[in-house]
Amino acid sequence: xxxxxxxxxxxxLSSFVLVLVSLTGVIWITQxxxxxxxxxxxxxxxxxxxxxxxxxxxxxxxxxxPIALMIAISHTLNKLATDSExxxxxxxxxxxxxxxxxxxxxxxxxSLLVTFIAAYLAPDGLRRLKQWSAEITADVLANIxxxxxxxxxxxxxxxxxxxxxxxxxxxxxxxxxxxxxKERVSIVADRGxxxxxxxxxxxxxxxxxxxxxxxxxRDPALVAFARYAFDMSKFSNQGHDVALGIRERYLxxxxxxxxxxxxxxxxxxxxxxELHDRFMAPLYPFAFAALxxxxxxAPRTTRQSRNFSIGSSILAVFALRMAGFACSVMAVKSxxxxxxxxxxxxxxxxxxxxxxxxxxxxxxxxxxIEAIDRSxxxxxxxxxxxxxx
Numbered sequence: 001x002x003x004x005x006x007x008x009x010x011x012x013l014s015s016f017v018l019v020l021v022s023l024t025g026v027i028w029i030t031q032x033x034x035x036x037x038x039x040x041x042x043x044x045x046x047x048x049x050x051x052x053x054x055x056x057x058x059x060x061x062x063x064x065x066p067i068a069l070m071i072a073i074s075h076t077l078n079k080l081a082t083d084s085e086x087x088x089x090x091x092x093x094x095x096x097x098x099x100x101x102x103x104x105x106x107x108x109x110x111s112l113l114v115t116f117i118a119a120y121l122a123p124d125g126l127r128r129l130k131q132w133s134a135e136i137t138a139d140v141l142a143n144i145x146x147x148x149x150x151x152x153x154x155x156x157x158x159x160x161x162x163x164x165x166x167x168x169x170x171x172x173x174x175x176x177x178x179x180x181x182k183e184r185v186s187i188v189a190d191r192g193x194x195x196x197x198x199x200x201x202x203x204x205x206x207x208x209x210x211x212x213x214x215x216x217x218r219d220p221a222l223v224a225f226a227r228y229a230f231d232m233s234k235f236s237n238q239g240h241d242v243a244l245g246i247r248e249r250y251l252x253x254x255x256x257x258x259x260x261x262x263x264x265x266x267x268x269x270x271x272x273x274e275l276h277d278r279f280m281a282p283l284y285p286f287a288f289a290a291l292x293x294x295x296x297x298a299p300r301t302t303r304q305s306r307n308f309s310i311g312s313s314i315l316a317v318f319a320l321r322m323a324g325f326a327c328s329v330m331a332v333k334s335x336x337x338x339x340x341x342x343x344x345x346x347x348x349x350x351x352x353x354x355x356x357x358x359x360x361x362x363x364x365x366x367x368x369i370e371a372i373d374r375s376x377x378x379x380x381x382x383x384x385x386x387x388x389x
Contacts, residue, residue, distance in 0.1 A: 004089070008076060008102035013109065015072035023064050028057055055129040058122040059247070062114060066284040069110045070292050070317055073103055074310065077296040090299040097357050100293050107289040111282040118281040119251035127248040154179060161192070169193050173205055175230060184213040187230065194232070202229040246274045254278065273331035276338035280324070283345050290352030291316045298361040309362060320348055 032053040080086045089099060147163045156179045162172025175187040189208030194201065205228045212221040246254075246263070254275040257264040264271055295313035327341035355362065 005102040012076045012106040019071045020068040055125040058125045062117045066288045070288040073292045110285045115282045118278045186211045201232045269332040287348045294352035294355040
């Protein structure tokens with residue numbers, strides 16, 4: 001790698017890191033604010049909050065990296081063009097394809113990073129996030145139920161206790177259960193105790209009453225009880241048997257899922273879509289880099305506007321990524337959708353390389369430039385008339 005290649009390589013990668021950190025930080029903050037209840041309703045520390053929310057960063061980097069690379073290449077090419085370095089290199093015998101070589105080196109680094117994240121780091125972070133969340137809610141009575149506060153354990157389940165007594169006993173227990181859309185259950189008990197056995201975890205209530213309001217009945221059913229067991233197993237798991245979703249699977253687990261995997265047996269199409277997404281993740285940096293260079297890498301004088309090329313490269317990258325998202329959605333039901341996505345990526349890379357090797361300068365049509373000039377002239381005349389009057 002020559003000095004020019006090292007210069008472009010360093011400039012591109014340093015810009016990539018800066019853009020990647022900035023974009024990831026902004027998006028991570030928006031995601032973290034949604035989990036701020038970890039420090040409020042669930043009484044967790046700032047360290048726990050930051051630890052849990054930071055586990056989604058690899059998944060964010062996986063999506064943002066190709067976009068950050070495109071921005072970094074655009075910045076580097078614009079810097080080279082502004083300083084007339086591209087023209088000097090072209091005059092010295094550097095063809096556009098030769099100039100593209102250090103950008104390929106930088107793209108290979110980004111692609112290797114994306115490959116590692118897609119195969120291992122992102123699913124590992126997501127599964128750790130799921131297990132950590134399960135452990136936080138494992139001892140729900142210790143972490144969430146605070147005397148005098150209403151705790152919402154589920155979307156439609158609220159529990160309140162008046163106070164804690166010695167020996168782990170709870171006093172003044174109130175439960176409002178609306179998880180069943182056909183009925184609403186309200187329970188009030190003098191005392192409650194947590195019991196765990198082979199069947200799960202239960203909140204055993206003593207000396208209370210239960211009111212059941214059913215939709216099709218006018219009056220509620222009232223039952224007084226001396227002892228009643230309320231199932232808390234859903235909220236008292238210890239995080240050992242956490243069911244992994246598709247995004248939490250490593251690449252090799254997607255390649256050969258177990259035959260008795262209940263998730264795979266229910267939604268095999270989503271396994272296929274996720275697997276091909278992991279395979280195509282390292283290809284997107286090459287496609288974005290090639291498209292960006294095809295529009296911006298040709299030598300131009302400082303008098304020639306680069307706005308059309310910048311806008312066109314952004315539109316091309318955006319269209320390719322949106323088409324990829326659409327194919328990923330359709331891949332759940334159609335095995336041909338991933339094939340279309342591979343073809344789109346290969347066509348984008350091949351067309352860009354053809355433009356780069358041929359030294360083709362992508363400029364707007366002359367008719368379009370004339371139409372824009374005429375429109376600008378009309379606007380200038382329109383704004384000058386009131387001023388003259």
